[in-house]
Amino acid sequence: MKLYNELAEWWPWMSPHTEYEEEASLYLEIIRRYHPNVKTAVEFGAGGGSNAYYLKRHFDMVLSDLSKEMLQVSRQLNPDCEHIQGDMRSIQAGSTFDLVFIHDAITYFTDTEDLLAVMKNAKKHLKENGILFIMTDQFQETFRPGTSHGGIDKDGRGFRYLEWTDDSDPNDFVTETEYLYIMKNEKGEIFRESDSSHSGLFPMDTWEKLLASAGFRATFERIHYTAEPGIYYGIVAEQIPAG
Ligand SMILES: C[S@@+](CC[C@H](N)C(=O)[O-])C[C@H]1O[C@@H](n2cnc3c(N)ncnc32)[C@H](O)[C@@H]1O
Structure with missing residues (x-):
């Protein structure tokens, strides 16, 4: 999209970080329920870094994105975070973390093979008791034009x-x-x-099956935004212990 490339400098005018404070606090509450002791996190597809701006107050964050222009926008908002460029299907952040966070960027995948590649890559970035938290924009069951x-x-x-x-x-x-x-x-x-x-636009069942084949057990958590009507769910993916 032009928005993430030649128009990226306009991102803070289109989607100012101040509009993300409530959602970041709702995500934090869920993350802490499943992992009370998150100290390190990596975000895949962090874009302008708006959620990270609030989440980084609670744990250290490495921010990654495909677009170098969006990373530049995030660097201005989050100069204290490490930024790395790469595709979330294959990026190697060079470490393991308590949390892999993927917000709306994952919604752009229209092929289940790509989703599976992202999930497998997330697993490679997790410590033994680490969790993956996915906040896709839409599911087949809840979608409305x-x-x-x-x-x-x-x-x-x-x-x-x-x-x-x-x-x-x-x-x-x-x-x-x-x-x-x-x-x-x-x-x-x-x-x-x-x-x-x-x-x-995949059914929840597809997400659940893909996560299972990547080694995760999925739980869908309903999210209520005060400013946005509609039905939203976050997916908490806990690792299934091997053996
Ligand atoms: C809506 S923005 C993310 C905004 C972000 N959630 C925030 O809190 O500011 C979507 C981002 O997904 C990134 N993206 C799209 N496909 C990607 C991929 N395959 N790997 C990594 N990032 C990707 C785009 O470059 C863009 O920056």
Whole structure:
């Protein structure tokens, strides 16, 4: 997507980190219930690092992402964290952790083989009692087509977007999202861009089976955001001891 590449500098105007405080605290509560003593974590697909900005107060975090432009945005917000570039299917963070956290970035995979590769790679990054926490945006059971908008003004610049997500073929495992962006720079000049993405739409049962074949036992935890109606679940994946 253009948003994660040539338009990445606009990310803090599209999705300011202050909008992530509540969700980060809900995730922390779940993480602590399953692992009360997380000291180290790696995030795959950390993007602008907005969740990490709140989570890093509770444990050390290494932040990884495919896009070097998004890592640059996160470095400005999280200069105290190590940043590494790589694909979450294959990245090697060079250590093991108490927690692997994957937020909405995992939603972009539309193929179960890719999801399985991510899960297997997450397992390689976990200490013996470490957990994987996945916060995908959507499941087949709860998906509703929808439209949203947002963006803010800050430091003399402004950004607004319209986002429309639909499921054109209910028989595949893919949803389509179209975006319109309007940007205003410091001189007041207006620019317009469009973008599009595909996301995976799998039933919970598929997630559970994939996690099991990667060596995890999955538990679905319902999440209630005050500002966002809809039904959301996080997946806590605990490692199944070998043998
Ligand atoms: C919506 S942003 C993540 C925002 C993040 N959750 C936060 O708290 O700021 C999605 C990110 O997923 C990253 N991404 C997409 N595919 C990826 C992959 N295969 N491996 C790693 N990162 C990926 C994109 O580069 C982008 O930065």
